[in-house]
Amino acid sequence: MLKILDKLPPQTFAIGALRWSLLFIFALFGVAKFAAYEAQGVAGIAMHYPLFSWMYPLIGVQGTSNVIGTIELATGVLIALGAWSHRAGLIGGLMGMATFVITLSFSFGVPLWQEGYGFPFMGSTAQFLFKDAVLLAGCLALALHAGHALRARGGA
Structure with a gap:
C-alpha cells in the first residue's frame, strides 16, 4: 500500500486540474x-x-449579459494566468469566489424545492444554483494556494 502512496502525484497536480x-x-x-438565449435566461x-x-x-x-460575460472571461483569464503568476491567480480566485457567492445568493427568495414534493427534491432553479457551491470551493482553493505562495515569497 505504501508503494502506491509513494507514486501519487504532488498536490500541485490537483491544483492544476482545478x-x-x-x-x-x-x-x-x-x-x-454573448448569445441572446443566455442573456434572456440570465435576465430572468x-x-x-x-x-x-x-x-x-x-x-x-x-448589454448587461455582455458585461457579466466579460467579467467571467476576465476571471477565467486571471485564473489561467495563476499558473505563472500567483498574484493573478489570487485575484482570479477571489473574483471567482465573488461570482459564486453572488450566484448562490440568488437562492434567497426563489422557490428551490420541486412543487408537490418539497425538501430535499430540488426544482430546476436549485439544480442550477447549488452546483456553484463546489465551484466556490474550487476558487477558494486556488485563491488560498496563490495566497500561500505569495506569502512564502514575501508578497512578491
Whole structure:
C-alpha cells in the first residue's frame, strides 16, 4: 500500500486540474453570455437582483449579459494566468469566489424545492444554483494556494 502512496502525484497536480477545469467553466459560461438565449435566461434571475437591476434600464438585456460575460472571461483569464503568476491567480480566485457567492445568493427568495414534493427534491432553479457551491470551493482553493505562495515569497 505504501508503494502506491509513494507514486501519487504532488498536490500541485490537483491544483492544476482545478485551475484548468475552472478556466473551462468560466470560458464556456462567459462566452455563452454573448448569445441572446443566455442573456434572456440570465435576465430572468438577475433583472430583479440589486447588483444587476440598475444595468438593465441603461444597457438592456444583452448589454448587461455582455458585461457579466466579460467579467467571467476576465476571471477565467486571471485564473489561467495563476499558473505563472500567483498574484493573478489570487485575484482570479477571489473574483471567482465573488461570482459564486453572488450566484448562490440568488437562492434567497426563489422557490428551490420541486412543487408537490418539497425538501430535499430540488426544482430546476436549485439544480442550477447549488452546483456553484463546489465551484466556490474550487476558487477558494486556488485563491488560498496563490495566497500561500505569495506569502512564502514575501508578497512578491
